[in-house]
Amino acid sequence: MIKKGIGRQIVMHYFIVVFVTLFMVEIIFSLAIRVYYYDTVYNHMYTHSTWTSDYFQKFGRLSSDRDPGYFTEMLQTFELDNTELMILSRNGDVLASSNALQADKAVQTSDVSQAVSGSVGKWIGRQPSTGEMVMAVSMPLMERGENRFVVRFVTSLERINANLMKLTLLSIGVCLAVLALVTLFSVGLANSIVKPINNIRAVSAQMAKGRFDIRIRGKYPYELGELAETLNYMAKEIVRSNQIKDDFISSISHELRTPLTGIKGWSETLTIGGFDPEETRLGIGIISKETDRLIGLVEEMLDFSKLQQNEMKLVISRVNLKELLQETMLNVWAKAEQKGIQIKLEDETEQPVTVMGDGNRLKQVFLNLVDNAIKFSHENSWIHLVVSLKEDNRVLVQVVDSGIGISEEHLNKVKDRFFQVNHQGGGTGLGLAITQQLVELHHGDIDLQSELGVGTTVLVELPLAEPEEQTGEEDLASTEGESSDE
Template identity: 75%
Template sequence: MIKKGIGRQIVLHYFIVVFVTLLLVEGIFTVVIRTYYYDTIYNHISNHSTWASDYFQKFVRLYAEKDPNYFTEMLRTFELSNTELMILNNKGEVKASSTHFQADKTIQTSDVPQAIAGVQGSKWIGRQPTTGELVMSVSTPLQVRGENRYIVRYVTSLEEVNSKLMSLTVFSVGIAGAVLALVTLFSIGLANSIVKPINNIRAVSAQMARGKFDVRIKGNYKYELGELASTLNFMAQEIVRSNQIKDDFISSISHELRTPLTGIKGWSETLTSGGFDPAETKIGVGIIAKETERLIGLVEEILDFSKLQQNEMKLVIGRVNLKELLQEIMLNVWAKAEQRQIQLQLDDKSNRTLFVIGDGNRLKQVFLNIVDNAIKFSNENSWIELVVSLQDNNQVLVEIVDSGIGISEEHLNKVKDRFFQVNHQGGGTGLGLAISQQLVELHNGKMDIHSELGVGTTVSILLPLIEQSEADEMKEDGDNNLLNGNQIDGRPEGNIGYE
């Protein structure tokens, strides 16, 4: 007995389909073979009765109707083997019979009235009233000068034919049963070939659900089952990788938090003890302020990422002068670049004022993070170039190109993943590029990274532009809103949240 499940359903469905098909075939076969046998018998008798009707014209010239042997000769002349021959008058009364049985009543089966009416080879199938035997009778009128004089009626038993038909039916049912059994066995094998892999996949996925992500689905499965197994294995692999990245992140963020906290704690305890001159006190307070800002930055980065993951990031939408934004970013990082003797350049190939619609502070966060990374991972006495160019479909492309250490091909596809860090010793949370990617997408833009190890990195950001007239209109509306104490609320198409 197959237990409940997909296996039983497969076997049951196969069984039902094949059973119904065989039942239909068996029914059609039985009807066709029965019809064939009955029609063969009827055609044989009908042809003979037609010959008898034609020959009767000659018979009446050879034998006189008043001759005592008239009906005897008629029976002998028109007889047919394995068939009872009856000679009836035009009233249906039996005048002679090859069985020498004289019926007391007229024959009233449907073939006789039809023959009286002149129908050639009229047929009736039914059971004999006296014996209950299934018979076929064929009646044909015998005419003399256009007048129905007699009726020749042939009666043959169908019991032997039915017996042969029953044997054929039993034989065909046996074949159908064998086919059904074979198909059932085949369907059980097919069901097992499907259910066993599913059970294996289910067992492994249950272990994964309990947190055992080191297990894998083994087996060379084909088609959808193979794809499902590969997907689950890939999922487990990605979960392991994500857990490893998360663990690395926790370790990294713990270190990042401990360092400024240690500095703050140390200088606060030192300053509390007193006895320092104003210069030393100023240095200590400065360090505390610097480390506090560093802590705030780390916490804000984590909060931003959390908001993005929960789709709770709100953007203050307005028009943004892209060139002014990039120049402001260059001023913000100029001192850091000067310390490492890195040259910053802005190359505006558009030669026009470019406006994008979005949140200026968030766009600044994106570009500032990318330029800061470029400085962090560039060698001394190198350069970083910000290239602005117009693209088709009213878009602007900003490329941040550096000649730094570059990123290996192995790490290039992962740098935008959350918590991923190429160099764990470089500090940070590994969330900067992931946040930047999502912020660019919120502005209906696209961010790509191209890099070659030892050569440098190019980060490309594609953003939609707004026309100058639209920008002026937004500025005018924004100024009016500001005068009224309202926030500028530009609403472009796209998945952007608003405050």
């Protein structure tokens, strides 16, 4: 007995479908074979009835009334094997019969009535005298256009019905054999589906308990194989995400401890007093610098949290992209100067470039990209910001550096949250993840191209703003709506 579940459902569905199909086929087959046999018998008797009627029309009027033995001669001429031939009067009285035992009563079946009315009659029923199933075919015998007598052929259907029963039982046996084979096949099919599902379910239950080191073994076909691969991939990604999270916690703990240690140390030192103004100014400067660093780390995590929860609000306006990039270069100029890095803006558009977006957030995007380029570039190298237009009404900004580059192994992961190629480089590993989401909020795309030891190119695509005369009213409405939300 198959226990409840998908396996039983599959077997039951197969069984029901095949059973109903075979049942309908059996009924149609039984009816068809019965009709075929019965029609064959009917056609045979009908043909002989026609011959008898034709013979009577040609020769009957010469002898039927004057020669009592005429009907006997007709019986001998048109008699059929295993069939009783009868000549009846219009009232159904038996005038002659090939059966030695003639009926005492008049024949009143429907076939005789039809023949008396001038048509061919057919009747299937039980013979009153014997109780057996018979078929009777009656036809009028016409003389000079007048219906004088009725010729009636009667044959037993018992042997035919017996043969039909044998064929029916045989066909039922075949159907039962087919049904048994289909049931066995469906059980095998159900097991081939249920066993992998049970295996996948067992492994999934272990994964639900936190055991992400186990994997679904075996090669499964079609959707089951895809499901197994998806679960294995999910477990692999969870392990990787947990590892990245652990690395992030370790890294952020170090990033937070370092400035806090400096702030605490200088605070205690300055509390003691006795320092000259220069030393005091140095200590306060370090405290201020480390405080800014802490604020930057916290703001980065807050921005990421807002983006994850879809709570980041953008103040949309028309932004001059070239001016924004120039401001970005000025903001990082001092940091680049310390490493002797030259930053250059290359304009390939030769026209104003305006986009619709939040200027502060777009500036955050390019500040993060340029800051990363400076961080991972060699001393006395260069960084180029290239602005160009694309055919699909979009602008492309490329941040190109000649730094250390990124290996192919890490290139697809650098935009993942918490991921850091170099954990000693500082930071939270959220910068590129935040950058990507901000670009996507502006309906743009970001892509990275890099070669280890050669450099990195970050490509940012943004949609251009419509001409101002077409969008002035829309911008005003958008600004008013955002102001009311705030």
